[in-house]
Amino acid sequence: MQVTEAFKHAFLKQMLLGFQASAVSTKSMGFQERKNAIKLSADVAMAVARGSRKWTRGLIAGLSEERQNRSFLRLILGEQYESLLKPCHSSWKIPRCKKIVRRSLRVCWRKQKKNQSGVLARTLVEKRTQELKRLVPGGESMDGSSLLDETLDYVLSLRAQVDLMQSLLTTFEASKLRSHSKRRLPERKASYVSK
């Protein structure tokens, strides 16, 4: 995946739309509520801008598990929302036949009897793979190589998200600063004049 201009463009637009949809600036919300709304619209913007990938579907599925998010999601996604939710559920695990799993485990166990050296390394890798599956949205239903694929994609998108939010932040803060300075100048002038 390449972080293209179109992607960033769409991402920013989606995020601003999301801000407006959840009306973070106009409504009087608590701080925590506002923060959650911002994070939600940022995540949804990232998923929408990226398109349809396993992790985006997992992300949206995960977000829609909470009731409060659903109306927002429906608003933003429109008719895509229903179609996105149907095929993939984030906690869906790969269905495995018990007999086959048992047979393969037996084969592995016999091989391991002869080859003890790789056990430690394998368990370490296994543990970390499990951890990564938890981190990447929709990760539990992926196997090793596709998990790495999705991680790659997800990392790129996360980076773009962080950059975008940082630049938005600086824009807003700078403008706020500007407005503050404008307000202060006439005050100073007034105090000057009065003296």
Added chain:
Amino acid sequence: MQCLRAPLSDLSALEGQRACAEWQQPGQEQSDYHPYDADYCMQSLCPVETAFRALHGCNGGGENENHGNVHGSNDCFSNAWPDIVSSMHCPVVGAAASVEETSVNASSSSSSRKRKSENNRRSKENSGGSDGKDDSNCKRIKEETGVGAATPEAKRPNKRKEESADASKENDKAPKSDYIHVRARRGQATDSHSLAERVRRERISQRMKYLQDLVPGCSKITGKAGMLDEIINYVQSLQRQVEFLSMKLAAVNPMMDINIDSLFGGREINPTCKSASIPMIGMSSGAIDQSYLQFGSLQHDMFMGSSDLLLRPNVNPAAAVSDTSLGSCLNVNGSSVWNTNLQNVYGVEFQLGRGTALPFQSLQGNLLPNNLKMEM
């Protein structure tokens, strides 16, 4: 005669079958169908070529409407083949019309299956010959169309068997193209399990290489476990950064309502974007104008030295904030440029000596949320 099969596949196959059925075994059922028999029939009925062409002419363009074609073709058929058709009954045709689709489908699928199995058999027989190798190579290339292709691993072991049987002694280890060629290397096991394992491992190692380039500080680490560790840490840190930034954005209150229509030039999302069209939410421009003007004037008044900076000074405040300016503001060249912009912005503001609303002054490119939490 074979060449005729292609354009007249639906009808001619069935008609050939019917002709054969009537010709050879009048009592045979319509649904019993062998493609080879049909071929044989067609080949034997050479003088019928002209008749077929007439048929095709009769049917015209409506090949999809099987029913109409059947009847139409039947007429032509009767004209061209008086001998055969006299034995055909109309109700047979009527029944055949409904059976036609299913039989054609069945025939096409069965024929395709037969052709496929033939190919497999042929390739297995000619494993030693160059033809077989080319075939299987072609198949492999068709299957493995890139790094991320979901190749059917079950098929591969079978093909690998025939390849490895002759190539097990080869010293050729380097791949010939970018595709992942799997040949049993010298002195390695050649059973399908280990070959499939090796393919899987190679794929995973390739992905790990990409990730290594992506995650900073991963170039020194070589083991899989270590790299996974780094990747996990990086993903966690990015997620924490997002949390933190959303918190900061929430703290900037009130936020500017940017008039999106004018920002993005009122045009739709460009088609290169992967997302489908998103419903534009109606925006009330009343309260927005004030803040929008502020934003515009900000752009104008902001005195920044370099042109790379986040907010361009040369935008006319009265004019709409065009999407190009904002797009270039968010500077598309890459995240590193955004970071330098960030630093420049902070630098200017420090020079201004304003009472900063920014409590975090040590911000570099990668925010370290741990440090920031402490400062909080």
